[in-house]
Amino acid sequence: MQSVPQVASPCIGVCALDSERQHCTGCWRTLEEIRGWRTMSDRERLQVLKVIEARRPTAKH
Structure with missing residues (x-):
């Protein structure tokens, strides 16, 4: 039986919350x-x- 790879994390190592603490930038x-x-x-x-x-397109920078 072939194992299906896990879905990789979208983390890029730039861990910082936006000013409103809504998401990681x-x-x-x-x-x-x-x-x-x-x-x-x-x-x-x-x-x-x-x-x-x-x-992503609606997030404030």
Whole structure:
């Protein structure tokens, strides 16, 4: 049986919360998403990746 690779973390090593503490300015995840990443299923991780893609253009810099 072939194992399916886990969905990789979007972390790029630039860990800093935005001024409103809504998300990380490196990976765009919220603290809740970051904390939960290790225990999420691949399906949940893929959902988070979709959410952060939608979040990215609307985030304040």
